[in-house]
Amino acid sequence: MLIGHFNYWIVVVLMMIGLYIVIAHGNLIKKIVGLVIFQTSVFIFYISMAKVDGGTAPILADDISQYSNPLPHVLILTAIVVGIATTALALSLVVRIKEEYGSIEEQKIQSQDNLSQDKLSQENLSQDNKILVNQSQINQYQTSQAQENQIQEYQQDGKHR
Amino acid sequence: MDFVIIIASGLCLFIGSFLCVVGGIGILRFPDFYTRMHAVGVTETLGAGLILIGLMIISSDLLVFAKLVMVLLLTLLIGPTTSHVLAKAAFVNGLAPKLNSNSHEKNDIEQLSNEENDSSNS
Amino acid sequence: MLLGIYGLLSAIFFVAMDAVDVAFTEAAVGAGISSLLMLVAITMTGRNENTTRHKPISALFIVIITGGLLLYGTFDMPYFGAVEASINSHVVPRYINDSMQEIGIPNIVTSVLASYRAFDTFGEVVVIFTAGIGVLALLSVGRRPKDDDKIASINDSMSEQYLVVRIVTKMLIPFIMLFALYVQFHGDFGPGGGFQAGVIFAAAIILYAMLFGLSTANKVINQTFIELMAALGVLLYGCVGIVSLLNGGNFFDFNVLSNDPIAGQHLGIILIELGVGCTVASVMILIFFNFAGRKELQNNNSNKNEESC
Numbered sequence: 282m283l284i285g286h287f288n289y290w291i292v293v294v295l296m297m298i299g300l301y302i303v304i305a306h307g308n309l310i311k312k313i314v315g316l317v318i319f320q321t322s323v324f325i326f327y328i329s330m331a332k333v334d335g336g337t338a339p340i341l342a343d344d345i346s347q348y349s350n351p352l353p354h355v356l357i358l359t360a361i362v363v364g365i366a367t368t369a370l371a372l373s374l375v376v377r378i379k380e381e382y383g384s385i386e387e388q389k390i391q392s393q394d395n396l397s398q399d400k401l402s403q404e405n406l407s408q409d410n411k412i413l414v415n416q417s418q419i420n421q422y423q424t425s426q427a428q429e430n431q432i433q434e435y436q437q438d439g440k441h442r
Numbered sequence: 443m444d445f446v447i448i449i450a451s452g453l454c455l456f457i458g459s460f461l462c463v464v465g466g467i468g469i470l471r472f473p474d475f476y477t478r479m480h481a482v483g484v485t486e487t488l489g490a491g492l493i494l495i496g497l498m499i500i501s502s503d504l505l506v507f508a509k510l511v512m513v514l515l516l517t518l519l520i521g522p523t524t525s526h527v528l529a530k531a532a533f534v535n536g537l538a539p540k541l542n543s544n545s546h547e548k549n550d551i552e553q554l555s556n557e558e559n560d561s562s563n564s
Numbered sequence: 565m566l567l568g569i570y571g572l573l574s575a576i577f578f579v580a581m582d583a584v585d586v587a588f589t590e591a592a593v594g595a596g597i598s599s600l601l602m603l604v605a606i607t608m609t610g611r612n613e614n615t616t617r618h619k620p621i622s623a624l625f626i627v628i629i630t631g632g633l634l635l636y637g638t639f640d641m642p643y644f645g646a647v648e649a650s651i652n653s654h655v656v657p658r659y660i661n662d663s664m665q666e667i668g669i670p671n672i673v674t675s676v677l678a679s680y681r682a683f684d685t686f687g688e689v690v691v692i693f694t695a696g697i698g699v700l701a702l703l704s705v706g707r708r709p710k711d712d713d714k715i716a717s718i719n720d721s722m723s724e725q726y727l728v729v730r731i732v733t734k735m736l737i738p739f740i741m742l743f744a745l746y747v748q749f750h751g752d753f754g755p756g757g758g759f760q761a762g763v764i765f766a767a768a769i770i771l772y773a774m775l776f777g778l779s780t781a782n783k784v785i786n787q788t789f790i791e792l793m794a795a796l797g798v799l800l801y802g803c804v805g806i807v808s809l810l811n812g813g814n815f816f817d818f819n820v821l822s823n824d825p826i827a828g829q830h831l832g833i834i835l836i837e838l839g840v841g842c843t844v845a846s847v848m849i850l851i852f853f854n855f856a857g858r859k860e861l862q863n864n865n866s867n868k869n870e871e872s873c
Contacts, residue, residue, distance in 0.1 A: 285643030297631040305620035334645035359688035366695035372605040
């Protein structure tokens with residue numbers, strides 16, 4: 282029972298290796314390598330499901346009666362080329378990240394992002410502070426004006442009486 | 443006659459695969475990059491060629507025979523070129539061969555590598 | 565480097581699984597283009613890595629749990645190579661039995677890819693085209709300054725060093741292109757088709773660009789022309805579908821493209837594979853040219869910084 286399933290085990294092992302590389306390494310290029318390993322494990326999964334005992338390649342010939350399943354071949358054929366195109370896009374993203382941030386370590390990129398985020402929020406805070414300070418100054422001025430007006434009224438009332 | 447053909451092709455295939463294995467052992471056991479390239483370049487080309495010749499002898503179809511001839515020609519062309527390119531790239535970028543303490547050869551190698559670096563930089 | 569070995573091993577595995585088309589593609593793409601792109605990217609981003617300070621125990625834990633769950637999930641799947649597995653019994657017998665009468669080409673994979681499932685292939689081609697546009701958007705260099713004299717002098721001084729390789733390459737490149745054309749048009753009868761042919765053709769052009777310099781390759785094949793060809797491939801593919809709509813059938817229904825349904829299928833398949841080959845080749849060449857051009861830009865900037873300091 283178990284021996285019949287060994288191809289799925291290999292697929293799961295490769296998949297887990299790829300997943301581990303993506304999660305546990307900080308270097309962006311290594312993450313991309315992990316993704317490639319993951320992709321290939323999925324291809325092997327489909328192609329091993331397509332194999333039929335005693336079948337041959339799915340090209341019609343006169344003396345062959347049993348063929349392997351051609352449908353997964355079709356899906357994986359396009360998937361391989363699309364995989365390389367998306368890997369190329371990921372690699373170009375990494376190249377640009379290296380140019381902008383100066384490093385491809387996840388920690389350093391994250392800390393640079395946090396720094397710039399802190400700087401931005403600090404600027405916002407200081408602008409808010411300035412607005413608040415101005416507002417309180419205006420309030421103080423207005424209250425002092427009101428107080429002077431009241432004092433003048435009392436004095437005039439006092440003069441009247 | 444059939445028997446002779448099958449024996450001949452079996453012999454070619456066997457010698458070819460034996461040479462490929464020898465090339466693999468050479469990669470593992472030789473001490474230096476250049477000696478390894480030499481081992482691989484010679485044995486792999488001849489090994490692949492003999493395997494192809496063995497297949498050509500028992501090929502049933504003229505079309506298969508013609509395709510195998512093309513593959514043999516291309517292998518004979520590409521194999522030595524690849525080892526040449528690798529060795530040249532290593533030499534230009536400064537990898538020096540490991541020599542015995544023989545001062546003549548060391549001076550010659552240093553002169554040659556200096557010339558290569560100058561012509562590539564200027 | 566190991567990616568090349570990995571790709572070749574998977575190609576051998578695919579041959580053992582009777583998947584010859586897939587093995588062809590994996591050998592061309594995985595062992596060729598993939599390791600090349602990795603090398604170029606590593607050239608631009610550095611070879612060293614910070615060692616992690618913490619042991620990733622939690623990642624290992626997650627991976628082991630997920631692996632265990634997946635293994636548990638595979639217990640119900642059919643055995644390896646079972647003839648009566650459910651994936652072999654619904655749509656596939658129709659493809660295998662009726663492909664010769666309905667479409668008339670021996671390679672079942674090509675007939676499924678290009679005729680029965682042409683719409684999926686259209687989507688894949690558009691995805692490849694989009695990836696090419698993405699790389700263009702991220703890495704394109706713009707108008708390169710015309711310093712022809714400097715480049716010509718570099719080429720002359722290098723030509724002695726690379727003499728052997730240049731001559732061998734000049735002999736080889738016509739054969740590679742011829743092989744790409746053979747694979748493209750022979751995809752009906754043996755393993756092959758548009759995807760593999762596009763990758764092999766791109767490999768020939770990339771070989772030329774690597775050995776003779778990017779600017780010489782630009783003079784031979786203009787980057788604008790390649791961008792045009794990429795778009796033309798997708799356009800050709802879509803237009804075949806629209807023409808079949810205009811002739812009264814469904815989208816991508818090739819039976820109506822000509823008087824005889826079988827001839828219509830043949831015509832449709834040839835045109836579609838041509839479109840696929842054009843787009844795949846152009847996108848691969850574009851990706852390589854942009855990576856290499858970016859590297860040249862980085863080199864030029866660092867040289868200028870050194871000169872100014």
